[in-house]
Amino acid sequence: MKLLVCISQTPDTTANISFKDNSTSFNPDGVQFIMNPYDEWYALVRALELKEATGAGSVTILNVGPASNDTVIRKGLAIGADDAVRIDAEAVSANFVAKQIAEYAKDKGYDAIFFGKETIDFNGAIVPSMVAEYLDLPFVALAQHMEVNGSTATLKRDIEGGVETLSVDFPLIISAAKGLAEQRIPNMKGIMMSRRKPLNVVPAVDVTNPVEIVQYEMPPAKSAVKLIDPDNMDELVNLLHNEAKVI
């Protein structure tokens, strides 16, 4: 199977978030960047498992971003992808990124394109369904289990309060949620090999960007916690009823 895995670079899950230039842009100082966890742990690993199960095919990583993303892309190669492509442009919006991915993938004949269900920075969950529409392919969002039987995939996906099971023929697009695969740690051999694997840089296509972030804001600071005597739960209930007005 010929597989494409689209990855993003995001701040580490435990990073302290701050902004600069009058809160109009993200401040990368002191922030460690990682591969978006949904892309790495679930999307990439499930694609590798698919290739391993059939014993043939390829897994290509695709990223839209500047050269500073190459470290994270190499990690994907160390985990096991065969090659990588970086579209050389800042990922300014979901609209922009989806168009870049669709333009790159449209005539390559991928059997499946994997994404993480969302990035942990913008939490958008937009790009996968947008690429699916540009490429006229079926799409399963929030997939947490996948079985393949010939040219058909059976997928379980997370829905509110439960699980939906769908059957879809390849080619298709999948966004990966927790459960689709198990995280893999790259080993020394993988890290050594990753240095020799191709990482091709291609120019971006010209796209008008329709969405721009004009301002960031931190949430108001929480006031200190009000501690309640464990033997006085009536007081807690009273506060929730009369002060917080939530029950």
Next chain:
Amino acid sequence: MILIYAESPDGQLKKVALEAVTYGAKLATAMGTSCAALTIGTVLDAGSLGKYGAGKVYNIAGEDIDNQNVARAIADVAEKIGAEVVIMPFTSTGKSIQGRIAARLNAGVVSGVSALPDLSNGFVVRKPVFSGKAFADAKITSEKKVLSLMGNAISLEELGEPVGVETIDVTLTPCKVTRLSIDKQAGGIPLPEAELVVSGGRGLKGPENWNILLDLAEALGASTACSRPVADMDWRPHHEHVGQTGIAIRPNLYIAMGISGAIQHLAGVNNSKTIVVINKDAEAPFFKAADYGVVGDLFDIVPKLTEAVKRLKA
């Protein structure tokens, strides 16, 4: 014109769909235009969407299964009625269709919005980013716009009267996806829609101890949730897992018991309006994010809290 997709799984209107209609109606007023809601399939009491502000309610026959034909139908309706803005809930359905609709309409899209757009300088809409650690104000400059609305972000308001449901002449194309089954826990409010949530972590020590949590949830009329380790150990079903790798929620009240409050857990719940933390460790990081805290043995405290809730409700 503004079009709202009022998703209605199982033929029932979802609370987030009603919120999206109220949001759309208020935006329509601010933009000096009107709004219409769209349902797909047989939907119980679809005309009641008028109460939440829909000037018209349209219906398409069929089933909301394949996000491709659903998104195309919604985009077709948007073009037919000249919608400038298309709004839907930010749910498992919204996440399947929002990008498709934006691609069809050549529209800028912002997902998971949490407030009405500011129209004073273009079209600027706010959404939580960095898993709830901050907000971003996004400006959409395209002529057409697609928004998805976070659940519990705005209050439901009755802004009008029920209206008749009109069938609109748009058909669903054949599905490329087959639905084999839907497994949902019977009853209960889905977590993203719940206003009250009681959540348990490893501090409960095992699934056999969950009844004290369930008793409290029942007394409050709350939904139940859990931390990641609890779902990983199969003490509770996977769909109850809230946090960075589970689902993000923003209820009015989140009561956490036996959860230390790792940053990945907070990412899923820190937009809750009021947070109560019950933990025996006074140094647990969750207390820094809490409005009310109780330090002590949850096995002793939670039953007392349940009794206190029952006294309030009696």
